[in-house]
Amino acid sequence: MIILAIETSCDETSIAILKNQKVLSNITVSQILEQQKYGGVVPSLAAKLHLETIQKVLKKVFSETKIKPTEIDYIAYTEEPGLVICLQIGKAIAETLSLYLNKPLIPCNHLMGHIYASLIDSQKDWHFPALALIISGGHTQIYKLEKHLEFTLLGQTLDDAVGECLDKTAILLGYLYPGGPVIEKLALNGKKKYFFTLPKNDNSLDFSFSGLKSEIARLVAKEEKIAVSNLAYSLQSTIAEILKIKLKNTWEKTNAQTIIIGGGVIANNFLRNYLVASIKKWDNKINIHIPNQEYCTDNAAMIGILADYKVRLG
């Protein structure tokens, strides 16, 4: 089965071709350089850049894979959530291809895509029940899955997402968007010297990150000379700790056999290592699925693998 997948939900124009769950090509053009001067993503600029780029990306996946358009079996695209004007561009291209090639369309959910990214190049399938934690720029959510494609929301952030907290802190410190990779790099030379309140450290499965961001803003305003590396390390470790606590609470409530973590923030090596080591300590029989780093931030391959499961499971 050959699937062409399109992802345009935010500031990455990405198209992939997968054959029997193997990624043959996954081309992503990021708008980071253009968006950086605005300190975040401007939707109208994002849409304009998607339109300028998408045909070149489409051409490139076909030339890279040598797959002919007529060989494609399904056309998948990100339907939601995301910036509406950006989603519409991916949808319009997908619908046009579907019409002219006479191939079925598969609308996909972006967040599910982040979770299914962990099945790309994976030797094992998930064991159910499974837990899925999504940590991205726009979302922080925990789901339970009793079986494939059946997501039940158990908890989510009541305000900012984890990625948003990293992005806003980096800007506050004078760095450019996106903040996650900046904080990770700074933290490499840092130590835990600042002790922040663990946000929403209660029995609920919900999260909150706006207070943490405000606590940092107050600290930066108060201290004359802030040690940014130590601040970055302290922030990263506070986030790691609260994610671990919430995951553990959820795991204890659900007895999940598999824990999946997806979304751009899990590209962070410190978080990956910390969360994997913590989960193994609770029970080393838990199956841990985290996407390879190249499939953590937004990409079309994750939409392609999700579409593959949707087709196979009917």
Ligand code: KG4
């Ligand atoms: O999943 P994603 O690409 O887009 C959304 O669906 O939101 O996630 C983007 C988020 C941004 O907040 C970015 O700062 C964060 O992922 N991010 C990281 C890293 N790379 C990207 N956060 C921490 N460490 C990283 N290495």
Ligand code: ZN
């Ligand atoms: Zn995303």
